[in-house]
Amino acid sequence: MQKIPLSYAKPAMVLAKPVTRNDGTVLIGQDTELSNSIINRLERMDINEIVVQGEPVELDNDSAGGSFGKRLQRIDHLFRKHGSDEWMQQLKQFLTEYFKSRTL
Numbered sequence: 001m002q003k004i005p006l007s008y009a010k011p012a013m014v015l016a017k018p019v020t021r022n023d024g025t026v027l028i029g030q031d032t033e034l035s036n037s038i039i040n041r042l043e044r045m046d047i048n049e050i051v052v053q054g055e056p057v058e059l060d061n062d063s064a065g066g067s068f069g070k071r072l073q074r075i076d077h078l079f080r081k082h083g084s085d086e087w088m089q090q091l092k093q094f095l096t097e098y099f100k101s102r103t104l
Contacts, residue, residue, distance in 0.1 A: 015029070
């Protein structure tokens with residue numbers, strides 16, 4: 001499962017979660033296969049992100065995507081000013097272990 005910007009969506013991708021409005025109204029259901037017309041409709045509705053099955057897209061510049069090494073670099077960057085804060089270091093360690101476990 002991967003959250004991607006709508007601009008990365010391609011026909012034949014399958015939604016892992018339904019696309020909803022802010023009020024919770026379902027616009028397009030889970031397990032729907034995307035087509036050009038559905039993607040265009042979502043663009044017109046100002047939907048910015050969708051969740052698709054698998055990890056079909058490498059998101060090079062997105063902090064949510066990429067390899068474990070990229071995620072680890074991002075975590076290091078985000079926690080760079082909290083070296084003396086024990087709680088923040090525990091959180092950093094938790095996040096590091098979480099992303100490490102997802103790559104195995």
